[in-house]
Amino acid sequence: MDKPTTRPTISPSRPSSNRNLRDMDSAEEKLPPIAEDGLIKVLQFVIHFAVKVLAVLMTLVILWGVADVFYVIYQRLMTAPFMLLTVTDILAIFGSFLSVLIAIEIFINITVYIKYDALPIRMVIATALMAIARKVIMMDFKDLDWPYIIAIAAVIVALGMTYWLISYKPKPAPQNER
Secondary structure: OOOOOOOOOOOOOOOOOOOOOOOOOOOEEEOOOOOOOHHHHHHHHHHHHHHHHHHHHHHHHHHHHHHHHHHHHHHHHHOOOOOOOOHHHHHHHHHHHHHHHHHHHHHHHHHHHHHHOEEEHHHHHHHHHHHHHHHHHHOOHHHOOHHHHHHHHHHHHHHHHHHHHHHOOOOOOOOOOO
């Protein structure tokens, strides 16, 4: 009896040559196949083109972000006291780094969408977790009201539980030996 494969089927409207296929997670939502209706085909082509434009723009944002990291480090090192970093300076540098990493995660989400016609749900949740972690790292808790802090904590718990539930794979039950 053949085992079912977990590899995605490739949409007929896209060439399959030189694809880096990998096993898709169950947490990735496969998009419906290309419709036979001519208008829908045109609209789907427009959407795929727009996503490719977003990938190019995200690449430019990442490069701009890397340049910003260099600028922030240079700016913090050149201000008094010369070549010394305070805790505030280090947090500003961390914020710049994390912003670039979040942009890279978004770029990866876009490329997965382009390559596999799939919405990488787990990666999107992980990106959101990284973004909220950046927010927490950059927070100045002295200036925040307690409801705001509780709301941020609730978002972190909700995203963490969502990620865990999506990633959870139960262990197979042990077979009784006779």
